[in-house]
Amino acid sequence: MREVHLQLTDLLYAEAQRRAFESGFASLDEYIVDIVSGELGQETENLDHRFTPKVVSHLKQIQEEISAGATTYTESEIDEHFKERARAWRESRAN
DSSP states (O other), X not given: OOOOOXXXXXXXXXXXXXXXXXXXXXXXXXXXXXXHHHHHHTOOOOOGGGOOHHHHHHHXXXXXXXXXXXXXXXXXXXXXXXXXHHHHHHHHHHO
């Protein structure tokens, strides 16, 4: 195990102490170790192997279509669309 020394501004130190206390940690050190462990423990899987030439070509095609003015939708528009479809489906099954 390694010992690390950090320099925090007074404001950052006070906020970290407050959060450590509110979260039930025995010390600020334990809180910081938990934060760093959680961050580094969630390393993402390397998905580069999924970007085959075929997939990259398809993504480039989509990008070109969007650049040419293809219709795009926001995440909230997509959510609303599928909520409406789900509602319509439930209603059709209720009859």
